[in-house]
Structure formats: structure tokens, C-alpha cells
Amino acid sequence: MNTSSPDSSTRNATELIERYLQAVRFWLPRTHRQDDLIAELGEDLRSQFEDKEEELGRALERPEMAAILRRCGSPMMVAGRLGPQRHLIGPALFPIYEFVLKMVLLWILVPVFIFIVGPANLVDGGGNWPMAILKTFGDLWSGLFIAAGIITLVFAIIERTSAHLGTEIKWDPLKLPPVRKQDRKPSRLKTVSEFGFGCFGLVWLLLLPHYPFLILGPAAAFLKAGPMLHNFYLPFVLLSTAGLLRSGITLARPQWTWFPPLSELVNSTLLLIVLHSMIQALTRSPSAYPFVVLQDAVRDSPKYFKLVAIVNVSILASVAFTWLGVCIAAIVQVWAFLRYLRKRMSAPPRIATLGLR
Amino acid sequence: MANGTDNSELLENLKLELRRGCLIVAVLAQLRAEQYGYTLRKALADDGLAIDEGTLYPLLRRLETQGLLVSQWREEDKRNKRFYRLSPAGEVILKQLLEEWESINASLNKILQEASL
Numbered sequence: 015m016n017t018s019s020p021d022s023s024t025r026n027a028t029e030l031i032e033r034y035l036q037a038v039r040f041w042l043p044r045t046h047r048q049d050d051l052i053a054e055l056g057e058d059l060r061s062q063f064e065d066k067e068e069e070l071g072r073a074l075e076r077p078e079m080a081a082i083l084r085r086c087g088s089p090m091m092v093a094g095r096l097g098p099q100r101h102l103i104g105p106a107l108f109p110i111y112e113f114v115l116k117m118v119l120l121w122i123l124v125p126v127f128i129f130i131v132g133p134a135n136l137v138d139g140g141g142n143w144p145m146a147i148l149k150t151f152g153d154l155w156s157g158l159f160i161a162a163g164i165i166t167l168v169f170a171i172i173e174r175t176s177a178h179l180g181t182e183i184k185w186d187p188l189k190l191p192p193v194r195k196q197d198r199k200p201s202r203l204k205t206v207s208e209f210g211f212g213c214f215g216l217v218w219l220l221l222l223p224h225y226p227f228l229i230l231g232p233a234a235a236f237l238k239a240g241p242m243l244h245n246f247y248l249p250f251v252l253l254s255t256a257g258l259l260r261s262g263i264t265l266a267r268p269q270w271t272w273f274p275p276l277s278e279l280v281n282s283t284l285l286l287i288v289l290h291s292m293i294q295a296l297t298r299s300p301s302a303y304p305f306v307v308l309q310d311a312v313r314d315s316p317k318y319f320k321l322v323a324i325v326n327v328s329i330l331a332s333v334a335f336t337w338l339g340v341c342i343a344a345i346v347q348v349w350a351f352l353r354y355l356r357k358r359m360s361a362p363p364r365i366a367t368l369g370l371r
Numbered sequence: 372m373a374n375g376t377d378n379s380e381l382l383e384n385l386k387l388e389l390r391r392g393c394l395i396v397a398v399l400a401q402l403r404a405e406q407y408g409y410t411l412r413k414a415l416a417d418d419g420l421a422i423d424e425g426t427l428y429p430l431l432r433r434l435e436t437q438g439l440l441v442s443q444w445r446e447e448d449k450r451n452k453r454f455y456r457l458s459p460a461g462e463v464i465l466k467q468l469l470e471e472w473e474s475i476n477a478s479l480n481k482i483l484q485e486a487s488l
Binding site: 047050051053054055057058060061062065086087091092094095096097098 | 407408409410412413423424425426428429432450451452453
């Protein structure tokens with residue numbers, strides 16, 4: 015017995031098709047044709063749903079919709095067929111091959127070489143930057159080549175053997191992940207919070223020279239800012255102001271979806287420059303305690319020597335970890351911004367609208 | 372058993388090869404009148420040449436890139452659909468392909484008749 019109303023059936027159909035298309039899109043190569051292919055496949059599926067409804071003379075039930083999608087094939091298989099023709103690795107396996115290749119090369123090998131092999135080469139080369147960069151690139155190139163070769167070989171073997179085994183992927187259209195909203199405007203709550211914290215942070219930063227206990231706590235009685243904090247105070251104030259301005263613009267112009275990813279990237283780059291200059295200045299600094307020093311009143315008191323050393327090392331470690339964190343964030347932001355640009359440029363002039371009759 | 376599986380796989384591959392060329396001619400012939408993807412797929416299936424979405428749409432794009440088809444996104448029944456039709460170059464090619472098809476068909480019939488004698 016048909017229990018669903020036409021409206022709920024339409025909503026169900028739209029939702030199921032969108033979930034299916036999202037899954038196909040995930041496996042489809044990100045070319046300028048991706049949106050076009052997805053729009054056309056979506057239109058085909060909607061027409062199939064309509065035809066089935068006409069044939070039955072009633073709205074479709076979810077299992078009937080799922081049966082149509084199941085007949086079309088698993089999203090990965092459909093994406094494989096829709097993508098460019100491949101010979102060594104067939105359409106069924108190609109999306110997984112591409113996924114594994116990207117994961118291993120871009121998200122494992124490249125970071126390992128940047129954050130582990132690169133610094134190791136730098137230490138080995140006695141701080142010779144150009145040689146370390148050249149050696150790391152050389153090693154990275156060979157590593158990428160070998161890893162890509164091994165992955166391709168493994169998948170080619172799987173392709174040959176699975177063709178004989180006749181394996182089929184089990185999947186259920188009703189269990190596909192829900193549709194994620196794309197190209198969302200930045201959350202208003204998030205932007206307001208950022209703006210609020212930005213104001214608070216800037217005021218705190220401006221008060222620091224007058225009230226050192228705001229950063230040193232009770233230790234302000236015997237510690238004070240060292241040369242490094244003095245020298246880099248202004249750049250941090252400027253960065254903080256820029257961050258506040260960024261939140262303000264995001265809040266005032268939420269329709270500028272390009273602004274948050276670009277400004278985050280610019281912000282991270284500037285922070286990296288400041289941190290890098292700080293680390294460089296540290297290597298040249300003659301002072302044993304560059305960040306905080308003892309107050310004049312206790313300067314000769316040996317019981318504070320160990321404490322001031324610990325505080326300086328802690329700040330140094332924080333700077334180093336922040337530098338590493340910002341490096342990772344900047345890479346992610348570059349990736350996010352490139353994806354944003356590619357999506358903007360690849361969008362076809364007209365995408366099929368949702369909704370059945 | 373293994374031999375049977377190999378033979379059926381071989382047959383499938385040969386059928387696929389045979390169909391591949393025929394599909395191109397069929398698609399070009401159907402698109403003498405403008406159609407969008409789904410109606411084209413349905414028309415082909417009704418005439419006995421069923422083709423899945425994953426095969427048809429890349430084929431249409433390839434034929435369009437080769438200049439044999441032209442396409443246009445247009446609204447119909449409150450939905451945007453991509454309509455395809457044969458381009459002038461496609462019409463010339465289709466004519467030549469059909470002549471080739473007639474010639475192959477005639478040769479094949481002749482060969483089969485000779486073989487059955």
C-alpha cells in the first residue's frame with residue numbers, strides 16, 4: 015500500500031538523488047566537466063523516477079527509488095564509467111586507485127618530507143638551507159615516483175585478479191551519507207565569536223606593557239619582558255588588528271565567500287613571516303634569556319636563575335610548535351583556497367535545478 | 372568450468388567491441404532530431420540498444436568534442452536539461468558511416484551466404 019504523499023515522495027526522491035550524486039562526485043576526477051556530468055546524471059535519474067511513477071500511477075516508495083539507484087550501479091562504479099577511459103586500471107577500481115594515490119602522495123609523503131626529512135637534511139647539512147632543500151626535493155621526487163609505481167602495480171594486479179573473481183561492491187542507496195552543504199557562507203555565530211575574541215585579544219595585547227601580570231601572573235613580581243618580546247610586540251599588535259579587521263569584514267560582507275579562505279591564508283602567511291623572523295633573531299641573539307628577564311631588584315638572586323631559564327625555554331618551545339602548526343594550517347588553507355577557486359571556475363553556466371514535478 | 376567462464380568472458384568482450392561502433396552510429400542517427408540524454412537513452416533502449424548512463428554521457432561528450440554534436444542547456448518542464456543534436460559536420464560523417472555500414476553489412480551477408488552453401 016502506498017503510504018507516502020506526493021510531497022514527501024518528491025522530497026525523498028530529491029534527497030536520495032542528491033545523496034547519490036554527492037557520492038558519485040566524491041569519486042569523479044575534479045575536472046571542469048565534473049559539475050556538468052553530475053547535473054546531467056541528476057537529470058537522468060529524475061527522469062527515471064518520473065517514468066517509474068507514471069508506470070505505477072503513484073508516487074514512489076523509498077525502496078523503489080533505492081532500486082532504481084541500485085540498478086544504475088554503485089557511485090564509485092558510475093564515477094569510474096563517467097570518468098576518462100583507462101586501460102591499465104579499469105573504471106571500477108580507478109576511483110579507489112586515484113584516492114589511495116592522492117592520500118599516499120599528497121597527504122602522507124609530502125608532509126613527511128617537509129616536516130621530517132627536510133629538517134633532518136638541514137641538520138645533516140650543518141644548516142645549509144639551499145643544499146637541504148635541493149636534497150629534500152630530490153628525495154621527494156624519487157619517493158613519489160617509487161610510491162606511485164608500487165601503488166599502480168598493486169592496483170593493476172588487483173584489477174587482473176578481481177576481473178576473474180567477479181567481485182562486486184555491496185552498497186545500499188538508503189545508507190549513503192547525507193548531503194553536505196556546499197559553498198556555505200561563514201557561520202554568523204562563528205564570525206561574531208571571532209570578532210569578540212579578537213577585540214578582547216587586542217585590548218589584552220595593548221594592556222600588556224602596562225600590566226605585565228596579565229601574561230606573567232604572579233611571576234611579574236620578579237620577571238619582565240626581554241628584548242625579543244619588545245622587538246616583536248608591534249608586529250603581533252598589527253597582526254591582531256588585521257585579524258580583527260578580517261572578522262569585521264566577514265561579518266559585514268558575508269556574501270564574499272572568497273574572502274574568509276583568502277584572508278585566513280594571508281593571515282597565516284604573515285604570522286609565519288613574523289615567527290620565522292623571531293626564530294632567526296633568536297639564533298643571532300646574544301642574550302641567554304631572550305623572552306623574559308629578571309627584574310632589576312632580583313637580577314643577582316641565584317634562586318631565580320633556573321626559573322627564568324625554564325620560562326624562556328617554554329616560550330621558545332611554544333614559538334617552535336606554533337610555527338609548525340601555522341605551517342600545517344597554511345598548507346591546508348592553500349589547498350582549501352585552490353579547491354574554492356577550482357570550484358568557482360569549473361561551475362557550468364547552468365546546473366539542473368532540484369525538485370521533481 | 373574454467374573454460375566455460377573464459378568463453379563467456381570472451382563472448383562478452385567481443386559483443387562489447389561489436390556494440391561500441393554500432394552505438395556511435397545509433398546515437399548519431401537518433402540525434403538527427405534534438406533530444407536530451409534521458410529521452411535519447413530511452414529511444415535507444417526501445418529500439419533494442421540499451422545503454423547505461425555511464426556509457427552514454429561520456430560518449431556524447433566525446434562526440435561533441437569531435438565536433439559531431441552540438442549541445443545546449445535549456446529549461447523544459449521547469450528543469451534544466453542538456454539537449455543534443457547532430458552538427459553539420461556530424462551529418463556528413465553520419466552519411467559516410469551509414470554508407471560504410473551498408474557496405475560492411477552487404478559483405479557480411481555475402482560471406483555468411485557463401486559459408487552456409
